[in-house]
Amino acid sequence: MPIVELAGVTKAYRDKVAVNQLSLSIEPGQMFGLLGPNGSGKTSSIRMMIGITVPDSGEIRLFDQPFDRKNLIRVGYLPEERGLYKKMKVLDQLIFMGGLHGLKASEAHERANRWAKRMEIDGSLSKKTEELSKGMQQKIQFIAALMHDPDLVIMDEPFSGLDPVNATLLQDTLLELKEQGKAILFSTHRMDQVEKLCDAIALIHRGNLVLGGKVREIKSRYKRDRVILEFDGSAKFLESAEIAEAKNYSGHAEIKLKEDGDAQKLLAEAASMATIYRFELVEPSLEEIFIQAVGGRADA
Amino acid sequence: MHNIVLIAKREYLEQLRGKAFKVTTVLVPAIFAFVFFIAFLSGKNSGSGKHVVIAAQDAGLISSVKKLLLEDKDAKSVVDTVTVSSSQDKSALINMVDTKQIDGFLWIDKKADGSTTATYESQTAADLITSGRLRSALNHALEEQRLGQRGMSASEIETLLQRVEVDTQQIKNGKEVKSNAVSSFYSAYAMALLLTMTTMVYGLNVGRSVIQEKTSRIFEVMLATVKASDMLAGKLIGVGAVGLTQIAIWIAAALIFATTAFGAQLMTGNLDIHISWVQVVLFGVYFLLGYTLNSALFAGLGATLETEQELQQYSPLAAVPVWLSFSMMVLILSDPNSFWVVAASLFPPCTPIVMFLRMGSQMPPLWQIWLSIGLMLIAIVAVLWFSTRLYRIGILMYGKRATLPEILRWLRYS
Numbered sequence: 001m002p003i004v005e006l007a008g009v010t011k012a013y014r015d016k017v018a019v020n021q022l023s024l025s026i027e028p029g030q031m032f033g034l035l036g037p038n039g040s041g042k043t044s045s046i047r048m049m050i051g052i053t054v055p056d057s058g059e060i061r062l063f064d065q066p067f068d069r070k071n072l073i074r075v076g077y078l079p080e081e082r083g084l085y086k087k088m089k090v091l092d093q094l095i096f097m098g099g100l101h102g103l104k105a106s107e108a109h110e111r112a113n114r115w116a117k118r119m120e121i122d123g124s125l126s127k128k129t130e131e132l133s134k135g136m137q138q139k140i141q142f143i144a145a146l147m148h149d150p151d152l153v154i155m156d157e158p159f160s161g162l163d164p165v166n167a168t169l170l171q172d173t174l175l176e177l178k179e180q181g182k183a184i185l186f187s188t189h190r191m192d193q194v195e196k197l198c199d200a201i202a203l204i205h206r207g208n209l210v211l212g213g214k215v216r217e218i219k220s221r222y223k224r225d226r227v228i229l230e231f232d233g234s235a236k237f238l239e240s241a242e243i244a245e246a247k248n249y250s251g252h253a254e255i256k257l258k259e260d261g262d263a264q265k266l267l268a269e270a271a272s273m274a275t276i277y278r279f280e281l282v283e284p285s286l287e288e289i290f291i292q293a294v295g296g297r298a299d300a
Numbered sequence: 301m302h303n304i305v306l307i308a309k310r311e312y313l314e315q316l317r318g319k320a321f322k323v324t325t326v327l328v329p330a331i332f333a334f335v336f337f338i339a340f341l342s343g344k345n346s347g348s349g350k351h352v353v354i355a356a357q358d359a360g361l362i363s364s365v366k367k368l369l370l371e372d373k374d375a376k377s378v379v380d381t382v383t384v385s386s387s388q389d390k391s392a393l394i395n396m397v398d399t400k401q402i403d404g405f406l407w408i409d410k411k412a413d414g415s416t417t418a419t420y421e422s423q424t425a426a427d428l429i430t431s432g433r434l435r436s437a438l439n440h441a442l443e444e445q446r447l448g449q450r451g452m453s454a455s456e457i458e459t460l461l462q463r464v465e466v467d468t469q470q471i472k473n474g475k476e477v478k479s480n481a482v483s484s485f486y487s488a489y490a491m492a493l494l495l496t497m498t499t500m501v502y503g504l505n506v507g508r509s510v511i512q513e514k515t516s517r518i519f520e521v522m523l524a525t526v527k528a529s530d531m532l533a534g535k536l537i538g539v540g541a542v543g544l545t546q547i548a549i550w551i552a553a554a555l556i557f558a559t560t561a562f563g564a565q566l567m568t569g570n571l572d573i574h575i576s577w578v579q580v581v582l583f584g585v586y587f588l589l590g591y592t593l594n595s596a597l598f599a600g601l602g603a604t605l606e607t608e609q610e611l612q613q614y615s616p617l618a619a620v621p622v623w624l625s626f627s628m629m630v631l632i633l634s635d636p637n638s639f640w641v642v643a644a645s646l647f648p649p650c651t652p653i654v655m656f657l658r659m660g661s662q663m664p665p666l667w668q669i670w671l672s673i674g675l676m677l678i679a680i681v682a683v684l685w686f687s688t689r690l691y692r693i694g695i696l697m698y699g700k701r702a703t704l705p706e707i708l709r710w711l712r713y714s
């Protein structure tokens with residue numbers, strides 16, 4: 001049973017099509033990455049999933065039901081434009097947010113304390129938001145999005161502006177939620193993160209779905225045409241007919257094979273001339289796949 | 301409904317805990333009391349204590365005028381007299397005014413044909429009160445003199461020219477009630493002013509709160525669970541409740557004050573303040589209606605703006621009905637049932653103020669009060685319809701102030 005399902009969703013603003021015929025589905029226990037450069041339609045898609053805007057056409061289903069606002073209580077949302085009440089105390093703010101997601105004040109109080117400990121901000125609960133650093137405020141927003149134990153977590157660019165320590169903390173939390181069977185969707189323009197964390201992706205470019213599906217399946221569709229080779233001896237094999245492009249960093253070579261290039265032949269040639277310590281046929285990164293998929297345009 | 305209550309509660313507590321609430325709760329009544337005290341004092345003392353010189357050729361006339369002026373206890377005038385024979389005397393008097401030895405002089409000139417002309421010359425261009433007193437005294441003295449010349453005795457003249465004060469009585473429900481035009485006016489005026497201030501201030505508060513939430517980007521988090529219309533409703537209820545709380549505090553403080561000796565003296569003494577319970581209830585009703593109308597307007601406006609400074613630029617808009625209402629004040633007080641006054645009191649933006657000013661001279665008919673409430677409710681529904689639409693879209697538009705074509709498009713979209 002998919003938690004989120006978009007079928008042929010389109011949204012246009014005046015003369016600009018923000019999202020065009022987008023279809024995707026997210027299963028429970030799945031970490032889903034919505035990828036694309038800035039302005040590609042990620043935020044527009046997310047806003048439609050949680051009913052902030054309404055699609056011009058197509059269907060959105062949440063929790064295997066046609067979109068219904070009452071189901072939003074099971075969703076945790078972190079928007080790209082973060083916002084908190086500046087003059088409000090952190091604990092009051094979290095209790096208020098919990099209340100909007102159906103938590104009783106006492107329950108929200110208890111959960112806010114628990115999450116604050118986990119996010120290492122329990123000393124700041126009685127402070128006003130404006131007294132806290134940006135990083136701390138980000139953590140409060142994660143708590144606000146997660147404290148009601150949502151079945152679906154939607155985060156728009158959750159890692160932007162986070163320092164490495166806090167990024168890891170959030171990453172671990174998301175992985176834990178995934179283990180618990182929650183569906184997690186996050187958007188980012190940083191492909192390396194998606195590669196590490198996500199099971200499935202949708203790659204959007206100018207509102208259109210360029211690539212979609214499980215990360216492994218997508219990657220397997222693209223040929224492994226890059227080789228990393230570490231060696232000692234003659235580098236003459238880098239002139240092989242199998243190679244399209246090569247860079248040699250004194251014993252560490254990064255090689256791109258020709259379209260019909262044979263990696264095994266290259267290995268044989270190299271082994272005949274030098275001692276090989278490492279020979280790795282590397283799969284293309286998502287970034288490379290994206291660039292290939294959109295035709296390597298500069299605005300991609 | 302649950303979310304509306306939560307949002308209203310948050311808004312209520314935040315504003316109640318804010319400094320602005322505490323300061324205005326104490327300062328507004330204090331400023332009002334001060335302003336009215338000053339107005340009362342200056343009204344009582346205006347034109348009094350003037351040092352004037354009566355100048356004429358006729359010594360008898362001069363002394364009569366002086367006697368009459370000194371009889372007016374409120375005037376507390378210092379009156380000197382000069383019997384003049386030439387225009388040189390006038391130059392001397394002008395010099396005395398110029399060097400501020402006297403406030404002014406009354407130059408009485410009797411013509412050969414028996415007619416009299418008089419001029420009051422002073423450094424003040426429009427000292428209406430002093431010139432009024434002088435006119436009254438001079439005419440009275442001339443009448444005495446003319447009647448005396450026709451052979452009447454002093455006692456006959458006194459009987460003939462005896463002055464009569466006109467007292468005012470108001471007829472309410474067929475009964476005569478002692479009325480004090482000045483204090484009725486002041487209490488109605490004060491309530492109208494208070495109503496204007498509170499509805500405007502709290503209306504603007506809603507606009508400001510919308511802009512603050514917009515700049516703090518809190519809307520998008522909220523919109524993920526709450527409908528825009530619920531957010532707006534919660535905000536209006538919360539801020540409105542703050543206004544009602546403040547008014548309740550003022551009423552309670554006024555009631556406590558009334559039990560003090562000084563308060564009791566004010567209620568029955570010179571000022572004779574009379575505010576009926578009907579007026580208190582109507583104050584609450586018109587506050588709620590006026591506030592909702594203003595705040596709905598400012599919520600919609602706030603959603604189209606980016607900064608509080610921009611909102612400030614639009615705030616005179618809210619003052620337009622106030623100017624309109626107060627510009628009709630003379631008509632409202634003299635003829636509270638005339639067509640234009642009734643029309644203004646039924647025009648929703650002006651209703652709360654004009655109705656209260658009308659109450660200063662006469663309680664408007666009940667049907668007009670009900671009609672005005674009905675019309676305000678219709679206006680509120682209409683403004684809310686527009687504002688909710690602007691609010692729904694405007695709160696997610698960051699970065700620039702919306703243009704008129706954009707606003708029209710938002711209205712069409714939603």
